[in-house]
Amino acid sequence: MRRWAALLACVLWAGVCLAAAPADEITASWQLVADHLGRDAYVKLDQLAGPPTREQAFAQAVVAIDYQPVTQERLHEAEAVFEQLARGDDEIAAASAYLQARMYQIHYQQQDYAKAVELFRALAERQPRSHWAQLGLVKTGLLLLYALPEPAKPADRIAAAEALLPRIGEKKLWRDLQLQLGRAGTFYEQPLDTVLPHLLAADRVGGLVGQVNADLLASIGELSLRAGHYAQARAYFERYLKEDTYNMRQMTVRRRLEDLAVLEAKAREVKP
Amino acid sequence: MRRRMKRIGFWLLLLAYGLASYWVFTRSSPLLKERPVTIWFAHWQIERGPPDGIAAVIKRYEELNPRVKVVQLLVPGATIYPQWMRANLAGGTGPDLMEWGAWVEGQKDIPARYFTPLTSELAQPNPYNRGTSQEKIPWQDTFHDKLLAPRRDSPDPGQIYGVNITETSLRLFCNVELLRKITGSVAAPKTYDDLRQILVKVREYVRRTGQPVMGLAGSRDTARAVAETVFSCPLLGVNQRMDDGGNLYLYNRQVLADYLEGRWRYSEPAVKAGLQLVREVTQAMKPGFIQLRRDDAMIEFLRGQAVFLFYGTWDATTLRRLASFKIAPMKLPSVTPDDPEVGRYIIGLGGEGQGETSLAMYLNKSSPHPQEAIDFLRFLTSVPGNQIFTDNSGWLPAVDGVVVPEEIRNFRNYQEGYSFGQAPYDAIGSEVTILWDKYFYKLVGDQGSADQFAAALDQAMPDAIRTDLQAELRTSLVLVKPQDAMIAGWAGLADGDPADRRARARQHELEAGQTMTEGLVLQMRRTLDLTAGNAGR
Numbered sequence: 120m121r122r123w124a125a126l127l128a129c130v131l132w133a134g135v136c137l138a139a140a141p142a143d144e145i146t147a148s149w150q151l152v153a154d155h156l157g158r159d160a161y162v163k164l165d166q167l168a169g170p171p172t173r174e175q176a177f178a179q180a181v182v183a184i185d186y187q188p189v190t191q192e193r194l195h196e197a198e199a200v201f202e203q204l205a206r207g208d209d210e211i212a213a214a215s216a217y218l219q220a221r222m223y224q225i226h227y228q229q230q231d232y233a234k235a236v237e238l239f240r241a242l243a244e245r246q247p248r249s250h251w252a253q254l255g256l257v258k259t260g261l262l263l264l265y266a267l268p269e270p271a272k273p274a275d276r277i278a279a280a281e282a283l284l285p286r287i288g289e290k291k292l293w294r295d296l297q298l299q300l301g302r303a304g305t306f307y308e309q310p311l312d313t314v315l316p317h318l319l320a321a322d323r324v325g326g327l328v329g330q331v332n333a334d335l336l337a338s339i340g341e342l343s344l345r346a347g348h349y350a351q352a353r354a355y356f357e358r359y360l361k362e363d364t365y366n367m368r369q370m371t372v373r374r375r376l377e378d379l380a381v382l383e384a385k386a387r388e389v390k391p
Numbered sequence: 392m393r394r395r396m397k398r399i400g401f402w403l404l405l406l407a408y409g410l411a412s413y414w415v416f417t418r419s420s421p422l423l424k425e426r427p428v429t430i431w432f433a434h435w436q437i438e439r440g441p442p443d444g445i446a447a448v449i450k451r452y453e454e455l456n457p458r459v460k461v462v463q464l465l466v467p468g469a470t471i472y473p474q475w476m477r478a479n480l481a482g483g484t485g486p487d488l489m490e491w492g493a494w495v496e497g498q499k500d501i502p503a504r505y506f507t508p509l510t511s512e513l514a515q516p517n518p519y520n521r522g523t524s525q526e527k528i529p530w531q532d533t534f535h536d537k538l539l540a541p542r543r544d545s546p547d548p549g550q551i552y553g554v555n556i557t558e559t560s561l562r563l564f565c566n567v568e569l570l571r572k573i574t575g576s577v578a579a580p581k582t583y584d585d586l587r588q589i590l591v592k593v594r595e596y597v598r599r600t601g602q603p604v605m606g607l608a609g610s611r612d613t614a615r616a617v618a619e620t621v622f623s624c625p626l627l628g629v630n631q632r633m634d635d636g637g638n639l640y641l642y643n644r645q646v647l648a649d650y651l652e653g654r655w656r657y658s659e660p661a662v663k664a665g666l667q668l669v670r671e672v673t674q675a676m677k678p679g680f681i682q683l684r685r686d687d688a689m690i691e692f693l694r695g696q697a698v699f700l701f702y703g704t705w706d707a708t709t710l711r712r713l714a715s716f717k718i719a720p721m722k723l724p725s726v727t728p729d730d731p732e733v734g735r736y737i738i739g740l741g742g743e744g745q746g747e748t749s750l751a752m753y754l755n756k757s758s759p760h761p762q763e764a765i766d767f768l769r770f771l772t773s774v775p776g777n778q779i780f781t782d783n784s785g786w787l788p789a790v791d792g793v794v795v796p797e798e799i800r801n802f803r804n805y806q807e808g809y810s811f812g813q814a815p816y817d818a819i820g821s822e823v824t825i826l827w828d829k830y831f832y833k834l835v836g837d838q839g840s841a842d843q844f845a846a847a848l849d850q851a852m853p854d855a856i857r858t859d860l861q862a863e864l865r866t867s868l869v870l871v872k873p874q875d876a877m878i879a880g881w882a883g884l885a886d887g888d889p890a891d892r893r894a895r896a897r898q899h900e901l902e903a904g905q906t907m908t909e910g911l912v913l914q915m916r917r918t919l920d921l922t923a924g925n926a927g928r
Contacts, residue, residue: 146887153880155507155756155873178883185876210886214879221875225868257906265913291899295906305636306914330542331907334638341637367539367810370742371639
C-alpha cells in the first residue's frame with residue numbers, strides 16, 4: 120500500500136512539474152523578449168510541446184514582429200494571430216488588438232494611419248479600461264497631432280487630441296499625451312497660453328526622468344517668461360537649477376533668471 | 392658505456408617527443424587553466440596613456456575576480472574602428488564592451504540596434520565604491536557630469552546606454568619657449584583678440600627670420616577642433632532665435648528642420664561671421680593642412696614648428712612624454728561681444744560647461760556574459776578603479792572622489808558660459824559634414840573666402856540636410872519598432888508575477904520613452920513632407 124502511495128505521489132509530482140514547465144518556459148521567453156533577444160525567445164517557444172496556449176500564441180506573434188530580418192510576410196502572419204486573439208475579452212485580447220493596430224502604424228513598410236486609428240478606437244470601445252486600449256489612445260493622439268490628413272489646421276489637430284484626455288484614466292499615459300500636446304503646441308507655434316497648461320499638467324503627474332525632465336523644466340520656465348508669467352518662470356528656472364545640477368544649460372538658465380529679475384522690476388514699476 | 396648512454400638519450404628524446412605530441416593533439420588549451428569567463432573590451436584610445444591605464448585596472452580586477460579574464464582590444468580609430476565595429480556587431484562577433492561616440496560618422500544607429508541600456512543598473516550604488524566618498528550614491532551620480540553625454544546622445548530619451556571612463560576638454564597646448572622667442576612674453580592670451588595678435592606676430596617673425604614656424608599646428612583633425620570651437624560662438628544667437636520649444640537648447644534634428652524651413656542659412660551674417668573666424672584660425676596653419684591628420688600636427692608641434700597645438704587633453708600624455716620642451720596647456724579664449732571683428736554677432740560668452748566625461752563604453756546586447764561585463768564597468772568607474780586608470784594613464788578621471796594628479800589638474804579649469812546647441816553647423820549630420828569637407832577649400836587659403844564657402848554650402852546643403860533629417864528619422868524608427876516587443880515582454884513578466892514591480896516600471900518607462908520618440912519621428916516626418924515644396928508647418 121505504502122509503495123502504491125509513493126508511486127502515486129511520484130506520478131502526481133511529475134504531472135505538476137510537466138504542467139508547470141510550459142508556464143515557466145513562457146516566463147523565460149518573456150524575459151528574453153524584454154531583453155530584446157527575440158531569436159532566443161523564438162527557439163525557446165518553438166521547443167514547447169503540445170497545442171499552444173493563448174499566451175504562447177501571443178508570445179510567438181510578438182517575437183515574429185521583431186524577428187530579424189523582418190519580412191512583410193512574417194508581419195502579415197503575426198497580424199493574423201493578433202486578429203484572432205483579439206476576439207477574446209481578456210488582457211491578451213486587448214494587447215493583441217493594440218499590436219494589430221501598431222502593425223499599421225509603424226511595422227508595415229507601407230503605413231496606414233487611418234486603419235491604425237480605426238483599430239485603436241475599436242479597442243477603446245470594446246475594452247475601455249484596459250491598459251492597452253488607453254495606450255492606443257495616446258498613439259491615436261500622436262497620429263491626430265501630426266499624421267492624419269484631417270483635421271488640417273494645427274489648432275484643430277490639437278483640439279482633436281485633447282478630446283481623448285478624459286478617456287485616459289492611467290495617470291502616466293495621461294501625462295504622456297499632455298506632454299505631446301505641449302510639444303505639438305510649440306511645434307505648430309500656438310499661443311503660449313494654450314501650450315503651457317499641457318506642459319504644467321505633465322509636470323504635475325511627474326515621474327519623467329533624465330533629459331526629458333530637464334527639457335520639460337527648462338521649457339516651462341522659458342515659455343512662462345515669454346508669456347509674461349514671471350513668478351511661474353522663476354519657480355521653474357530655480358527648480359531646474361536645483362534638480363538638474365549638472366547640465367550645459369545651467370549658465371543659460373542663470374542668465375535667464377537675471378533677465379527675469381529685470382522684467383519683474385519693470386513690471387513692478389508699471390503696476391503703481 | 393658510451394653507446395648505452397646514447398641509446399638512453401635517444402629513448403628519452405623519443406619519450407619527450409611522444410609526450411609533446413600527445414599534449415598537442417589531445418590538450419590544445421594552455422598549461423595553466425583558463426578562467427571560465429572572458430570579457431572583451433574594445434576601444435580606439437591608442438594614444439599614450441589609456442592602454443596602460445586600462446591594463447592596470449584589468450590587472451587589479453582580475454586579482455579581485457579570479458573567474459573573469461578581461462582582454463583589452465586596441466583598434467585604431469580614425470578609419471578602421473567604425474567598419475570593424477559594424478562588421479563585428481552585424482556578424483554577431485562583437486566584443487562584450489565597446490567604445491562608441493555620437494560624433495562617429497555614419498554610426499548613429501549602432502546603440503539602438505546593438506547596445507543595451509544600463510539605466511536600471513546605473514540607478515543603484517556601485518558596490519566597488521564601498522568605503523569611499525561615493526558609497527551609497529547611485530552609480531550614475533558618481534560621475535563628475537552625471538553622464539551628460541550618454542543622456543543627451545541616447546537614442547531612447549530617458550535611457551542611459553553608456554558609461555564614461557574619463558573626462559576631456561580642448562586645450563591650446565603652447566610651446567612656451569617658442570612663444571617667448573617670438574613674442575617676448577609667455578602670457579596666455581586672455582581674449583580672442585589677444586590670440587589674433589599673437590598669430591600676427593608669428594607671421595611677422597616668419598617673414599623676418601625665414602624660420603618654418605606656424606601659429607597653429609595644422610591637420611584636418613586639429614582644424615576641425617579649433618574651427619568648431621570658434622564657429623560655435625556666433626551660432627549661440629542663431630540657435631536662441633530658433634528655440635520655439637523654449638528648451639534653451641537645440642538638438643541637431645531641430646537645426647536640420649529649421650534649415651529646411653528656411654530659418655537659417657550659411658550665408659546669413661551671423662553664420663558667415665563664424666565662417667570668417669574659422670578662416671582666421673586656419674590661416675595660421677601650414678598650406679595643405681587639410682590633407683594631414685592629427686599625428687602630422689603633433690609631429691609638427693613636437694618638432695618646434697608651431698607655437699600652438701589646439702586639440703583634446705587626450706593627447707596631453709603623449710605630448711608630455713615625447714616633447715623636448717616645456718608645454719603649457721592654455722584655454723582658447725572665447726570670442727566675446729567686444730571683439731573688434733565679429734563682436735556684433737556674439738550674444739555672450741560661450742561656455743565649456745562644467746566638463747564632460749567621455750570615452751563611453753557600451754554593453755553589446757549579444758554579450759554572453761552581460762553581468763560580468765557590467766561588473767567590470769562598475770570596477771573601472773569606481774573610485775579605486777578610476778584612480779588606477781588616472782594614475783597610470785595621465786587622463787582625467789570620470790568619477791568624483793578620485794584624486795587628480797597635479798600635472799593635469801588645470802584640465803578641469805572650465806570656461807563658464809552659454810551653451811545652446813548639440814553641435815556647430817558643420818557637424819549636425821553625416822551628409823552635412825561630408826559637404827563641409829568637400830567645399831572647405833573655398834574657405835581657406837589665399838583664394839578662399841567666407842562668402843564663396845557660404846554660397847557653395849547653401850547651394851548644395853538642402854539635399855544633404857534633407858538626407859540627414861531622414862537618417863535621424865530612420866534611426867529613431869530603428870529604436871521604436873523593437874520596443875513594441877520589449878514592452879510586451881515586460882508586460883508578460885509583470886502579468887505573470889504581479890509582485891514584480893520592476894517589470895511593470897520598466898514597461899511604463901519604455902512606453903513613455905517610445906511615445907516621446909514617436910512624437911519626434913512624426914515631427915520630423917511632417918517637416919520633411921511640408922518642406923518638400925518649401926511650405927511651412
